Amino acid sequence: MKLMKRILAIVCTFVMIISMATGVNAVENTSTTATSTPERGKITVTNAIAGEDYKIYKILSLESYDKTAGAYSYKKPGGDWDTFINSDEGQQFFTSNENGYVTLKDTSDKEVRKLAIYAIGYAQKHNITATKTATASVSKSDNATAVFEDLDLGYYVVESTSGTACNITTAAPTAEIQDKHDNPSVTKIITQGGNVNSDGTMNSVNLGETVFFKTTIHVKPGAKNYVLHDSMNENLKFVQVAYVRDNENHEYRQTDDFIVKPDRYSPGNPEDGCTFELSFTDSFYKTYRQDIDTGRLTEITVEYLAYVSEKAPINFAMKNTTWLTYGDKKTKTEKSETETYTYGIPVYKYTGIDTALEGAKFILSTNEQPSESNAIKFNPNGTIYRYSTDQTKGNITLTSGNKGYVNINGLQAGIYYLKETEAPKGYNKIQKPIKIEILSNGKIKVDGVEITGDVKVLNNKGSILPSTGGMGTTLIYVVGSILVLASGIVLFSKRKEGTN
Template sequence: MKYMKKLITLFAALTLALAMAVPAFAASSTGTITIDNAVTGTTYKAYRIFDLESYDTDKNAYSYKLNTKWNDFSTYSTTIDSNTVSAADFFSVNSAGYIEWNDAKKDAGADFAKLAKAFAVEKNIACDKAETASSATVTFTDLTLGYYLVDTSLGSLCSLDTTTPSVTIKEKNSDTTIEKKIVITGNEKVDSNSAGIGDTVNFSITITVKDGAPKGYVLHDKLSGLTFNSDSLEVKVGPKTLTPNTDYTLETNPKDGDSFDVKFTDGKLKTNDVVVVTYSATVAADATIAGAGNTNKAKLAYSGKESTEEETTTYVWKLNVHKYALNSTNDEVALSGAKFVLYRMDSGVKKYAKLTNDKIDGWVTDKGDATTLETSGKGDILIEGLNEGIYYLEETEAPAGYNKLTEPIEVKITATTSVTSGSETVQYKNLSESSYTPATDATVKVLNKAGTQLPSTGGIGTTLFYVIGGGLMAVAAVLLVTKKRMNNK
């Protein structure tokens, strides 16, 4: 009996010892990876690089072997960020097939992840599992225990860890971004501006690449009211200017309705590249005047995805002139036939406006080449296609019976703009005056005064002429008679 009790006690102790010796993964033969802060619509992929042979979490001891799909990985090397990187820098495989990690590289997980990603892409390694995020959390379940690379369709690496048996990863991806701006004086970048027909507008588009393996990058740009100057396009990555038809191709008037597309050659862009595309466009004669302005849009297609549209707006302004006189009851009467030229100062030089169909068609230095603006039967002149700034209206001929203005009228156009709305303010004054008069509906009102009225025929002037004339004739007769008498003597 005593023997049996000792045997039972020994058996219980042995059972406990054996239970304690069971590897920690015996409780779970599969693992889970959870991704927090996932990007909705993004596809996450899990690649098992190493198979987990055994481990003891209490002792933090793990033994791995290469996944058969990754057998060639141990001898793999490639260029990453202009440096040659080899798998042998990080680990080796011993004679028994087990992975031996280089302790000097234990903190170089990010570099190892880039290398593993490059290998997977180059060798077309199939992922072990893929999940598309429908919310901020993505979970991979029933994963064979191992050492995993987790990648996303955004292209950057979010983590590299082992399922032991579960791991939670914080998504650190940021999407590739695009920003379009108008460049004005002093290289200031803005979302909206004012310009006149024929003026040049400069644009800058910045693309920040976040893909781990950038592919299929196409910049789409669509202009309205402006004409693209293809010779002005320049593409840079940092200080380096990219070569057209090698690093990218430019397609003007593509079938997709864009003004132009820039297609980047696969393999020419790298993760974290900052691409700056600059170009200019000329405000066209068919530009929208005032109102909603001329919107210009850009978007980026990349890695099977598409960015949201970036938008800028360029506004073009108008000026109305109304010529009138006051009648005897002080009522306004429209005057037709008044003639003007419009000019502006450009670095101290007068530039006169040429117009076609009431729209600006250029600026010339010779006044004789300027377009003569003549008031209509309603006394009006319309000028469209102006930038904000200061202009001068010079009357060259007044209507019959009226005095021509003695000095130009100075007109000041200022604008308030945003991407979604814009407005102009017009003020005017005689050149010699110090203060402006605000215009209503962008209309400059010009008063003409009639010329001085001289005395008419039959008036006092004529009567005086005859009276004086008669007196002179009488005096002449007296003198003539007197002279004859003296001669007779």
């Protein structure tokens, strides 16, 4: 009996041990199930442009990682990005084994940045759908951010709406990157036309002169939807685009590589009301995509011309403004601007202290010995003389009006010589030409001295001189005769007294 009790106790103990072991196993299984939920990632783009859309692409999957040890295990994600990794472009950056694990050949900032550019270019070229899209919003600190949440762990490249690759990073599980705003820009200068200042931002011209402009587009990797806009003052008359070329010496062909509107090839006016716009074709982006994304193609120059209207205002800035729109949202760059002027010389003819003198006649020349053969021709309108846009026609004589003025308009900065060819009747003509210099800012020097106001030209009256047979000699003869007669009378009187 005692033996039976001992056996029963042993059996009960064994059953209890088995029961406890079964309970522990269940707990462990629960814990394993709980921890097997896939970890999710989050990437935040800081310093973003408010309202701009950002796209994110997963180019590698992150299978596992140990941050403490700095160990990350990447694999090919499948689909289009496997094709990229296996391509000649991808092989510049990645090494992969037969099991699909991938490592970077060079982890330097320069090479990683280059990888981001190539990856975005590949996505655009092959129309790869973004993993996620986010719009940047402004936080309380005025720092716009774009947030991508609920991401698979992996290696991601981020693209802005402008088409530029802003960064590349790993979601493990969170990451923060900064948009460096590597965006395009434009600069404009004047290359020819009249008197151009040293930095090309301003010039002065004669009426009717042709002005040559050059706008440089500073191209950035990932370029897309570039449209150059140019708005001219109404007195700058656009003629045509002459050349479009890049820093790699490629000269672009109209209709094949770019389109100008308005133009004989592309009728119609630009939508934004500018003078003309130039856009690039799909063929251009396909042809030059690799040069753009690798940073070889960095500048595109557009050279074009306009002429100055004969109605152009005097001493007034005629502005020419350029800007670029780009990307899906037609983001606008800062504007670049030039100024074109045409100047005038106000001449005031007077006598005495300040009495206006009418009828004085002049010619104007750039030759220090002015003559009818080298005189500048003008179109007169009362006392206003505007530079003739056709120098085979027009008047060379400039005549002062009843208020003494001769307004000479439509000239570029430079040195001129004003010669009086005929003085008003009774006044002395000025013998030496007057040297007049129009400075680049429109101010005037006369014989080397800067003045304000009018170029004042003084004429003096001539005085009458005595001549033979005139009153001058007659008076002398009369007085002399009287004196002789008086002397004779006195002498005769004295003789008579002596006789007596």
